[in-house]
Amino acid sequence: MARSALTLHPGGGRPLPTDWRLWLNLLPDDLRDAYEERAALIEYDGGEKRRTAERRAFECVVWRNEAARGFIEACCAQARPGAGA
Template sequence: MARSALTLHSGGGQPLPADWRSWLDHLPEELRDAYEERAALIEYDGGEKRRTAERRAFEAVIWRNAAARPALDACCAQVLAGAGA
């Protein structure tokens, strides 16, 4: 299967934190759904491995998306509060 050319973010900006996967359970449902859909598209249409597709989807849908920033900030607060417990 030939790889399709996907338009992904250039990687500029802040790198993902090492624990980004722990944030997934704290995302609002609409962001989680958008993340899951993008990961599936990158994996199946783009021919990427699942773990790579998940990371790229998180970057594209959540990490580098200014509209998702308020939800991400709230999510971060929940994750950090749980880490201190």
């Protein structure tokens, strides 16, 4: 099977956080479904390993989406100790 021509997206100049996998639990159902579908397509149609497919899907569905990224960052800020005080 041919290798995918996809390249990892740099996140608009912002590095992907190291804990990005923890963010998946914060996604609304529609974004989570879009993420899962994109990861499956990249893995099976693109011939990528699952971990790479998941990272690329996160970059495509969440990290490049300003509204989604803002939502997740706001949720993380509220979850930090002392937030909202």
